[in-house]
Amino acid sequence: MTSADLNFRTEDIDPREIGEFFVETETDRATIETLKTKRTVVIQGARGVGKSFLLRVTQSELERDFGKLRILPVYLTFNKAGLLRTTDPERFKHWMLAKICNRVMRAARQKGLVSSTTTVFSSLVRDSSDEAVEHRLTQLEEALEASWKSRESQVAFDSGLNPESITDAIEDLCSAADLRRVVLLIDEAAHVFIPEQQRQFFTLIRDLRTPYVSVKAAVYPGVTYFGDSFQMSHDAELIDVNRDILDDEYLQSMREMVARQDKTLATAIERYGEAFDALAYSASGNPRILMRTISEALPFNSNNVQKVMREFYRIKIWSEHTDLGGRYSGHRELIDWGREFITRTVLPGLDSAKGEELDARVFIWIHRDAPASVREALRLLCYSGILHEAGTGLVATRGNIGTRYMLNVGTRTGRDSNPIAMTTKLRRAISIKKMVEFGANHHAYAEISRIDVSQIDPGQNELLEKQLAKSVDGLVLTSFCRSKLKELGFDTVGKALAASEEDFRKAKWVGEVRSRQMMNAATEAVLEYLSG
């Protein structure tokens, strides 16, 4: 049984009613205010953490205050059905630009800033001087569409259409309609794109930045590839969206969120308070997981919650993570390794023997010199909401530096025979200071410490082939390390990856630390190209 009133996704909610479901926290408010600014912003978070919701609330508030602020919000997504299947970067760029153009025009029409070309009034009034305004954006959109639809790309792409044409036209619109700026709220920004298209998208975002256009893009951690031209620290502000389960307001805000969606649940939640709190903690700050698990636990009572926690966190969350391998086939090995690492190494290590004190750790820490493929596998776990990055550059035992991740609480407590009681015990003892530490050379890394380039079929992944053929001179390494690689005969990225860290150590003055850095640099150069 499920509740018809619970919305799992923001998209299930009518945008006009979004405000009714918004349970504001201080962090949410700060994010929304940042989304209204001139800056380019990338909001990043696992599936279901609330990125779309924050974009919709921002849109709704800007709509409400349009008369006062004169900022035009434009919400858009790149959907799967209309996606242009092409490897031609120019056609793809024109396709994206046409869509942006269309949505800006649409928003301008809705605010009465530009007339619709298909309005009935132009046909009702004869000899009308009130004909629809042929705004530059409309003409531009038509030109862009004609351009990307043309298969004779060589001819069509000398059209001179580029991001600057759009920004100029938007500037015209702002000046004619007395607008301060247009805010593009791009949801699921790069999700439907293949990695190469994602890189083109972020290059476009960088090129669109002007005082009159401000882009906000929602992306997932782990599966988003920004490319070389888009540099996060220079080109955008990154906001990590997550609800902190250690926050005093956490439980209350989650309760209120559920109550606003379905008031009939209030009594049951009150009655089985411990069960609700266990679900809320297990969701680890992810509202969609909470809504799904509550919905599956109806009628809401402790027995059903126990059952759902066992099913969801032992099976479903993992099968969804594994499915990611179908979408990013080149990353399948990393995806599978990530699952094995958490379920076979991390979680069993936290089980307490009978009579032993509970191990309350839900944070893990990974040394910064761990293999690059390990770090990539952990990022993919962040996409699925199994891990959440909780701080970089953190000092752990013996002064080592690394990254901290929070483990989804449900994946820990769902394994117990009594998940509710286990969650209650755990949440009383959770501390951000207690971490399970994994050094630079943990034995669990062995399986994926090196990308197996021999398995790559050159015909299947042209982009990866190009990366492998690149000289090691382009790797982010000291000139000493680069020269050692060449000295050993590993002059291309592909050759370096086909070798091992031991091979690198055959060079003078190259020990464990340097050989790892060399292998990591070569791995990082190809990681984002594994799936195309």
Next chain:
Amino acid sequence: MIIPADGDEGAALNQAHTALTSTLSLVRSSMMRLHESCRKHIEEITSELQGPMENVLALEGDFGDWLSVIAKRPEAEQLLSAHRDFGIAFYGVSSGLYRQAFSSLRSFIEVSVAAIYLSSTELKRRQWVSGKIDISWSALTSDDDGIYSKAYVEAFCPAALGEHAEMRSALRRCYRRCSEYVHGNVETSSLLPASIQFDLSVANEWLIVANDALEVVVHCLMVRYFGEFDADQRLRVEPALEGNFPNLASVRKLLGLPMEDNSK
């Protein structure tokens, strides 16, 4: 044409001409006074209800976009006629002619839904256009075989099966409300001002009903035609669907927008 005449006959004729001219100018001046009231009403309504009016016009533009995509279909003429009815309805409410605005809005709903529905049976559509058969509103919205019947939606747009009953209710609701104003039932008669003057609640209600009616009619268009469209036609109506119904499962499915997969 005035025939020149002599004497008494001529004087009588001139007198008659003067009287006629004066009557004509009386008609003109009283119509111009009425027109002035309408002009003032346009100023008031566009200042008080600018946002809702813009929303309705944006939807009307979306309807126009759909019509341009299906312009070559036989039923396009009836849909264009319905579109003109909508334009007149909007002008009516803008000018303070509230009952007439509801009447034209009802006509828009009736003709557009009938044209869309009958497009699936060309013989009946032709008979309807030539006046040989009538189709009643209750038949158009029948649970068993109307536009939002399970059979119709299943045949043309199975993705919309989860929402057809709700859409049918919305369609009936809009039509019923328009009819109540058209037939002047006691409740609506007491709401309508006796002269041309701005009434916030009536004007607002018209905009709400018009908004809902346009939404449902655009949804009807999706149900009937989207499945038959080629990629280019789909692309042209995509913004209207995504913009108006981002939360409908059918739209998310048809456009390939993210959806929750509850099967896992």
